[in-house]
Amino acid sequence: MINQDRIILAELAASLAKGHSLTEMEEEQLSQLLIKYPESRDIILNMIEDQQVVLDFNPNSTSVEQEWNEFHHRIGESIQEEKKVYPWNRIISIAALLLSIGVGSVIWWKNNQEPSYLIKTNQFGQHTDILPGTSFAKLEVVGDGSYELNESFNSVESKRGELSYGQKLKTKEGSENQIHRLNIPKRSYYSLVLSDGSKVWLNSESELEYLASFNNKERRVKLKGEGYFEVAKDAKRPFIVETDLMQVRAVGTAFSVKSYTEEPKVILTEGKIEVTSNKAKIALVAGQKVELLGNHLKMDRSENEEEALAIKDGYFNFNEKNIQEILDDIRRWYGVDLVIKRPLGVKKYMGGIDRNVTLGELCVLLKKLTNFDYVIEDEKLIIQ
Structure with missing residues (x-):
């Protein structure tokens, strides 16, 4: 079993053991892992023996064989049948078995603190390795609360996990045009489709604020961090990206904005845009970039358009x-x-x-x- 699968299996089992509900995607993950690794019992026990999982009791005090046999008797069939999708009540039974053999009424990583993305390894000349980030965001709908968004909110299929979640959220009657604040923490990225059809890809440690539905005059968003925008064409409503130090105005085009530091940068990959800062205004065409250096905008040819596309790709x-x-x-x-x-x-x-x-x-x-x-x-x- 590869390290990432081991981690996911333990996390899902632990989540169930704590009484948490799984999303549809997580249910499918658990089902596929149990099909892929019918020896899951031994895998979990090996994780315990390797001290990758620390328990609050000794698993040797439990009769694993007895629990395993009782489990098979209860479900009436072997989990080793290939290509079978298990109904949710069977997945719960499997999780209950994992609980009984020691995955845990309490499960945590060594020293109770190590996060799941830390793995022990002998590869690449390291003793510890770190898994890459994932698609995740925290959404605040002003007046309606907060949401944690991940792949389970996916409504537009694409290989990069392009997400559109508006129809999934409940809002108060008469408050359809609320302010949305989308926060992308470290170890995360997120992509979404705005109400006008424009697409946005956001990098780690970024924040995007916008109205759920744009008004009739403009489509304005506020960005902190880094984002790539593919703007839907609408000649009557310019699309405006506002940062702390500059403003980008477009109608239908594609560009990246990076504003982590006091020297923000815009790279234009398609169409035309206007960039404004400190009352100065510069018009760009595809293949150009602009940087704010001190109090001045500096335009140049972009020799590295791939930088703009890196978030998306x-x-x-x-x-x-x-x-x-x-x-x-x-x-x-x-x-x-x-x-x-x-x-x-x-x-x-x-x-x-x-x-x-x-x-x-x-x-x-x-x-x-x-x-x-x-x-x-x-x-x-x-x-x-």
């Missing part, structure tokens, strides 16, 4: 970035603290890699790029 783009910029992207995506024990320099690098890799695997590439040493210790990435 799901990869790291290192082209024309120094190692500090690269490490900032890594910190957000893997949720690590950076411990820098050497001068980093200002050298620019070239390259990239899919974001769906573990941090340990990424460190192998970074070592080749920079010749620095990278060590993962718990939730720290040490550069030396």
